[in-house]
Amino acid sequence: MCFLCLWDSRDEANHYDTTKWPMRTDYIVGRYNVKCKSLIDPSKVYLPPLHIKLGLIKQFVKAMYFNGDGFLHIKEKFGAILSDAKLRAGIFVGPQIRDSMRDPVFPSKLNSIESEAWNAVVQIVQNFLGNYRAENYSELVDNLLESYRKMGCRMSLKLHFLQSHLDFFPSNLGDVSDEQGERFHQDISVMKSLYRGRFNPNMKGDYCWFLQRETDTEHARKSKCIKHF
Known part of the structure; x- marks a missing residue:
């Protein structure tokens, strides 16, 4: 569910057709999730551009033809650092997304529908989710949604924000740095590799200690005071 409106994530038949959903009037615990x-x-919640980018790429890759030249090119490019399951799920980090956008070969590997959607993603990243907002950003968002619809992408919560709550994004969206968000994704990927992709509740604690060791504060173990009688 959306924290701004009563968007139903399970109503897939009306996701692209319905842009106006009933707004939330209260936040009573136990109602509407x-x-x-x-x-x-909730009006002060900030929608980070990095997570919007990650959501767009995730939906794009998941809708690609897995036996097509485009997906095989991604697999050849990132297969050494990402598992096949993560590639099919479209789980990428910021540097990998920027690398794909700078790749001159990747667009030529896409079919016509994928190419249209990819160009729309690049336009949104460069002209809306970055340091520059184009005057026709609303038109760019409409083109993105239409190309994703043709490609068969599911309407995720990130896409819903662009479709129904475009005015919620601040005008100075690019003034906030994504450095901390990107660093978290890169650091947590290292932790996942240490745990070999298996869930372990100790991972969160290890990550916190990892951050604490990088601070300038010196931590020393206190010696136990042993009294002898």
């Missing part, structure tokens, strides 16, 4: 009381005012 509200699990706990909000810590901040």
Whole structure:
């Protein structure tokens, strides 16, 4: 569910046709998937550009033809660092996305429908989710949604924000750095490799200690005071 409106993620038949959903008027715990009381005012929530980019790429890759030249090119490019399951799920980080956008060969490997959607993604990243907002950004978003619809992409929550809550994005979207977000994704990918992709509740604790060791604060073990009688 969306925290701004009553968007139904399971109503896939009307996702692309319905752009206006009933707005949320209250946040009562137990109603409309509200699990706990909000810590901040929902109107002050910031939608980070990095996560929007990750969501767009994820839906794009998942809708690609896995035996096509485009997906095989991605597999050849990132297959050494990403598993086949992650490639098919479209799980990428910021540097890999930028590398793909700078790749002159990748667009030529796509079919006509994939190429149209990829060009729309590049336009959104460069002219809306970055440091520059084009005057026709609303038209660019419409082109993206239409190309994703032709490609058969599912309407994710990130796409829903672009479709129904475009005015919620601040005008100075590019003034906020994604450095911390990208660093988290890169660091947590290292932790996942250490745990060989298996879930372990200790991973979160190890990641916190990993961050603490990188600070300038010196930590020393206190010696136990042993008294002898």
